[in-house]
Amino acid sequence: MTPANPTPLWQPDADRIARAQITRFQAWAAERHGAPAEGGYAALHRWSVDELDTFWKAVTEWFDVRFSTPYTRVLGDRSMPGAQWFPGATLNYAEHALRASAARPDEPALLAVDETHEPRPVTWAELRRQVGSLAAELRALGVRPGDRVSAYVPNIPQAVVALLATTAVGGVWTSCAPDFGARSVLDRFQQVEPVVLFTVDGYRYGGKEHDRREIVAELRRELPTLRAVVHIPLLGTDTPEGALEWSDLTSADTEPVFEQVPFDHPLWVLYSSGTTGLPKAIVQSQGGILIEHLKQIGLHCDLGPEDRFFWYTSTGWMMWNFLVSGLLTGTTIVLYDGSPGHPDTGAQWRIAERTGATLFGTSAAYVMACRKAGVRPGRDHDLTRVRCVATTGSPLPPDGFSWLHDEVRDDLWIASVSGGTDVCSCFAGAVPTLPVYIGELQAPCLGTDLQSWDASGRPVVDEVGELVVTNPMPSMPIRFWNDPDGSRYHDSYFDMYPGVWRHGDWITVTSRGSVVIHGRSDSTLNRQGVRMGSADIYEAVERLPEIKESLVIGIEQPDGGYWMPLFVHLAPGAALDEDLVHRIKRTIREQLSPRHLPDEIIEVPGIPHTLTGKRIEVPVKRLLQGTPLEKAVNPGSIDDLDLLHFYEDLARKRA
Known part of the structure; x- marks a missing residue:
């Protein structure tokens, strides 16, 4: 839950607000296109989605978009997909x-x-x-x-x-x-x-x-x-x-x-x-x-x-x-x-x-x-x-x-x-x-x-x-x-x-x-009906200096149970001993939720990513559910395919 009235970490001063292009745009759009002059960003945003056609027309005028032939209207068809x-x-x-x-x-x-x-x-x-x-x-x-x-x-x-x-x-x-x-x-x-x-x-x-x-x-x-x-x-x-x-x-x-x-x-x-x-x-x-x-x-x-x-x-x-x-x-x-x-x-x-x-x-x-x-x-x-x-x-x-x-x-x-x-x-x-x-x-x-x-x-x-x-x-x-x-x-x-x-x-x-943002919803952790994004776990666990990177997966079991392993890639020289396991669990319990304590903490040689650097949660989940590697993941999209064999072997041993 977000507290109702936290203190901002940063606030723009009056001069900065006045100089911002968005401030000038709002005043201009209020004069020309009926945008709200008062109410700041929240009012401008509300107008921009309520009056979609007018807003985007205003954007093209403000930035002087050069149409070599004019448009007949802003939105010919609003349906999604296919607008x-x-x-x-x-x-x-x-x-x-x-x-x-x-x-x-x-x-x-x-x-x-x-x-x-x-x-x-x-x-x-x-x-x-x-x-x-x-x-x-x-x-x-x-x-x-x-x-x-x-x-x-x-x-x-x-x-x-x-x-x-x-x-x-x-x-x-x-x-x-x-x-x-x-x-x-x-x-x-x-x-x-x-x-x-x-x-x-x-x-x-x-x-x-x-x-x-x-x-x-x-x-x-x-x-x-x-x-x-x-x-x-x-x-x-x-x-x-x-x-x-x-x-x-x-x-x-x-x-x-x-x-x-x-x-x-x-x-x-x-x-x-x-x-x-x-x-x-x-x-x-x-x-x-x-x-x-x-x-x-x-x-x-x-x-x-x-x-x-x-x-x-x-x-x-x-x-x-x-x-x-x-x-x-x-x-x-x-x-x-x-x-x-x-x-x-x-x-x-x-x-x-x-x-x-x-x-x-x-x-x-x-x-x-x-x-x-x-x-x-x-x-x-x-x-x-x-x-x-x-x-x-x-x-x-x-x-x-x-x-x-x-x-x-x-x-x-x-x-x-x-x-x-x-x-x-x-x-x-x-x-x-x-x-x-x-x-x-x-x-x-x-x-x-x-x-x-x-x-x-x-x-x-x-x-x-x-x-x-x-x-x-x-x-x-x-x-x-x-x-x-x-x-x-x-x-x-x-x-x-x-x-x-x-x-x-x-x-x-x-x-x-x-x-x-709490992470991807298709790899959301859902324990006893309480949902949590994986990003929340990473943020807490990776504060520990021994943890280089982590990956958490929640798997619905055929018997109705739920298995939630936490994979950890350790910093050089660190060891996954009882003390570290205890501190990882305490961190999650105190900072997040006792319901989201991992069932197992498993040391891994590395965390696999897509070529653009995102941790791959869903393919690892599929591997652990027994999907063969070639069906669980497109090998050409992974930064280090060898890492996936570790998870594949783990799935085999568990089966």
Whole structure:
């Protein structure tokens, strides 16, 4: 339960509230569109979901979205799935992403950083020139609107150029990070049949070079639809036979030509973790992403031309796509290619300092690793320019909030955000004008009718329920690839509550309007009818210095019983002795609930994750229930498949 009147950890001062773009937007929308002038964010949010059409029309006007042909109405069809946004309108995402090049040609659009931590700028004019050159070459190669263009590249400027050039010609972008193995990449790219593949010869990570030429050769063999392969010599190797050289395609001085496409024209394909079966190939639209990201980055993150936006991510995670959209608001984006902890755990703070980042985004796991390692960012780095530290990937535990407040700066806006690849955005998170409470996301986002529902579909407040969204969002998928009748899309989100998006997260919406995320609802621990999210257990247990990471699973037994093991991966030198077992149990009993004490505490060689770093609870649960490995999990989506054999053996022994 959340206490009724806790003290905020942080509150924006009057000056900050007045300067925030969301404050100016509210005053303008009150004058032009009937938004409430009083009542602050809560009133603006209520209006944004009650008057969905008017709100999104206001967003397009505020951000001066350029429709080359006008729309007939904002929402042609409201049904979910299948909402139809801005029918009749045509536009181009890349054109908007490069708009700042006219006013600020010599300012940096990109700051590229590798493990040397030396920022290399790419100006707006140079970015525009390279996109123009590459777009013309893609057209010459026969790339037409709707064709898929794929990339096996790290988080480097070439990836941004290739995405924008693809979008300029109306192609559909899709990318994987080069740490993905061949099978994982083919599970994704073979579904969408790309005509072009951008590749690197390798990448640098953790101070080492990783040669990927053999994997690239395998991708070329296994993707028969490819008409061209473009070689980016990150490690300086020669162009392989039959491939094109990156520098040859990007050297011309060509003004980009932007294909004007329908609002719902596909922009990119993202992939869900896909821990079972093939990854879901999620298609989002040029217009839907454009307006959702303008709202999210401009109003919620409060970013504009004076800002520098750094989020630690790879091209295999939706946060990379979100980061690139920082260009839409004229913001300089920071691309970091390398290990998050090289040469030491505090590396990301050094990059934030060196690049003058104003918004620094990272994972909750990184914050907790810094806390555990005794990193002192505020003492060791000049972070005065960092206004906001944002975290995602998993819920930021209360200790993470306190650590950021104490060790970075006490006047720090901490934004724990939560959304998903499925919408490439946030359902709840950053609001620059609201207080921050420990362990809570500030509020649901504008235009997002987020609620917490019980099993019978009733909204609940100050109680745990399913995260649902009851109105369409523009960035919801237009479809899944290879899902002709839409059944896989429907079953993924609309199965439990017809016509309502159920995300699969277990949340509390508080009476103050903030949101608490408890973990995935499909792996919820349910003991004697008392439900608890796994994240609550991890947060408590991983405070113990001996525990590196943990995984908790609740399994309904055939005899009606319930088996709840806690798997622990210990820190180097720690031992799972009686004392540690006793302290783990005491921690859970005192901080959470005596009902959720594990039946067994089992030491494991490691905790398996998806390639994007999420602990995999459901596949491990399936293994422990006796499902064979190949049916319980898609092997290409796991970071270390060998770890799963431990759980498989355990299931065999228990059987």
